[in-house]
Amino acid sequence: MPKLSLLTVEQLCFERDDRHTFEPIDFAVDRGEIMQVEGPNGSGKTTLLRLLTTALQPSSGAIIYAGQPITLCRYEYLSDILYLGHQSAVKMNLTAAENLRWMATGGIDSTRDALSAVQLSGYDDVPCYNLSAGQQRRVALARLFMTNAKLWFLDEPFTAIDKQGVSLLENCLREHVKRGGAVVLSTHQDLAIDGLRKTSCVPHADQGAL
């Protein structure tokens, strides 16, 4: 019997307004692996990640989680994933700590510890509209320290993050895969992570009629 990957994507296609977004995608991610999705702007990286989170429905193809199509194990799958999108879901009117309290799904209990992990100690009670873009991004990233999710989907997590923050996040990803988690992320940065696997989104050949 072949080894079961944590997440397998088979011939995944997505159509919008009768246009294919990208060439059918196949890849598999196993525990302890980080998969980087590459591709030029507009090639459908965000669409792919949103398909993986079930926010979008694929037009054809399958997403298989631990041997089962996700349509059959929806609850288990959604309980095990964490998605960090372009829009970070950080509420400007709430403080950093309040934001985290809504988003936390396990892991570190204290928002204080999670915020100090992303070097935002002392900003707990500052409303997020008073934070810089990079700091707001860090608030969103602090979620990664407050979750038990096995499978992380990160869409351009390095946007607006400084060099120090990038290495901090790389460390966080390494720790996560060491614990047996898996990560699928899209970024244009070159990551300093050993064993990084890559897959690419290729814009569909006939960007047009079906």
Place this chain on the structure above:
Amino acid sequence: MASGFSAYLRRDLLLAYRRRGDAASPLIFFIMVSTLIPLGITPESARLAEIAPGIIWVMALLATLLSIDAIFANDYQDGSLEQLLISPHLLAMPVLGKTAAHWMVTGLPLTLASPLLGVMLSLPAQGYVPMVASLALGTGCLSLIGSVGAALTVSLRKGGLLLSLLVMPLYMPVIIFGSATVQSAIDGFAWSGPLAILGAMLAASIALCPLAAAGALRITSVN
């Protein structure tokens, strides 16, 4: 499951508290317009008393309509709606929590402020209790029905007009039985009948609207 309800109820109330100015605007609109009516029509109390139930109910409806599109729009823009949609729990409970928060921020203050407007519009004394009772039940219906329309139009850039067109026909029974409750009381008839129908509409809305809104969010967010 119930935690999704209370978590989103508390979250939306906290957010409304942080943006008190925005949250208070439906109430201010409600009070301002009702103040202008006697100036614009007539200060004569006999004629005002005749139209008072209808005016108060129309204002309550418009004030709700004014604020209902924000119920999901902010969450849609900052990405928290997407996070809600991919949570493994039943979507209808957080939606009900958000709708309840919307009612507490708009419908409930309107209901509590309505006796003041009754005074301004020279509402006859026997109309006050039915007015407060019918507004308490009816504004709940308005928030719940409005949440379905807001969910359907959340991904549209300019969904405001479409939202009004969608929910207005559904608001009609509410306003008919709402003002009928007050009118019956003023005319000296039993007013428990129309109020009971409002109660039934509220019960049906609580059962059905969150499910419909959750379904609508799933459909519209696919874009």
